[in-house]
Amino acid sequence: MQRTTMDLWVGLFVAAGIGALLVLALKVGNMGTYSAAQSYTLMGNFENIGGLKPRAPVKSAGVVVGRVVDIQFSPETFDAVVTMNVDSRYQFPKDTFASILTSGLLGEQYIGLAAGGDEIMLKNGDKIMKTNSAMVLEELIGRFLFNKASEGDSGKK
């Protein structure tokens, strides 16, 4: 089969297309940082998850260590069951504290893990016992206003 310049151009075109897809996958997406790594599943019951969504990051000390996989409402305990995948490179003690935090004032919500001091580590499928619900801005403002009002009352007396 004879080689033509057309073949060369088409080859370059296809190579550039595959290159663009690779750039999208590795540089733009999170393929490079996160996918092939082994992970284990942890669960946690939260009273209120606020605006937490599946795929939200799980961070410890600000480093992303995993991702939220699933959020379900439990009809028995009437709270939210959050399932998360955590990278198996990172092990956490049994009394780790999980809280739902917000990055910045209006940023996305994530789960923050604060390691405890227990000797036993959490295993695949374990449940985190110590959880802290999301801060709901309206409740905070409400509490603040209530405190202000009661302060004003005591000041008058």
Next chain:
Amino acid sequence: MPRRIVIGIRGIGHRVIDSVWRLGRASRFFMLMLLKSTTSLRRFNLVIREIYFTGVLSLIIIVVSGLFVGMVLGLQGYETLQKYGSESAVGTLVALSLVRELGPVVAALLFASRAGSAITAEIGLMKATEQLAAMEMMAVDPIARVVAPRFWAGVISMPFLAAMFSTVGIFGGYLVTVVLIGVDEGSFWSQMQNTVDFRYDIVNGVIKTCVFGVAVTAIAVFEGYDAPPTAEGVSGATTRTVVTSSLAILGLDFILTAFMFRGMS
């Protein structure tokens, strides 16, 4: 007066029946082309030739418009986000809007007007000058020899073109916001990587482009093959290709988005 109304109603009915007829013919043509494409895929250098004409020659318009779309997105996104003090999220904005929507849709629209119209005009003119009939006389199947390679070339080129559009667009956004305006480079990329998911955003975008590629080239080859064999007929068919495939892209995009990005954000 009533006679005019009757004629009007008859005209509407005629148009409806005609379009249903055309739709049926298009589906039959599409199936026939799929059946016969095994022979043309075996002679792959025919497809490579067509990839050169539809893909490689569309590259310049795709890359240049991708660059400008990304630059405009960066500018506009910065304008708005800066009011809320979150201008570092501009990378996320540019990448998500390009990978999910603008990359596939704008690249497909450009592809329809750049390559789709050319395919229709070429096949229509072949028909008008009786080249297709001559092929049939020589026992060469025009659908396997002329139509199917063009179809597959379009289907293969479209995802690559859209990927290049998105990549160049993100680079354009980077150029404007980081290099010109001075948004922090680290947070531009890291926020983008935190938000853009490979399976959810990029793979869905690629699926979209594949669907658009099939739709645009199928419409283009059918319009060309079905064109009345006159100069006027070919020009009408070319116009119809651009109009129909643009509408098909936008309609399909809505349907696909509703399926892919429902419920999650």
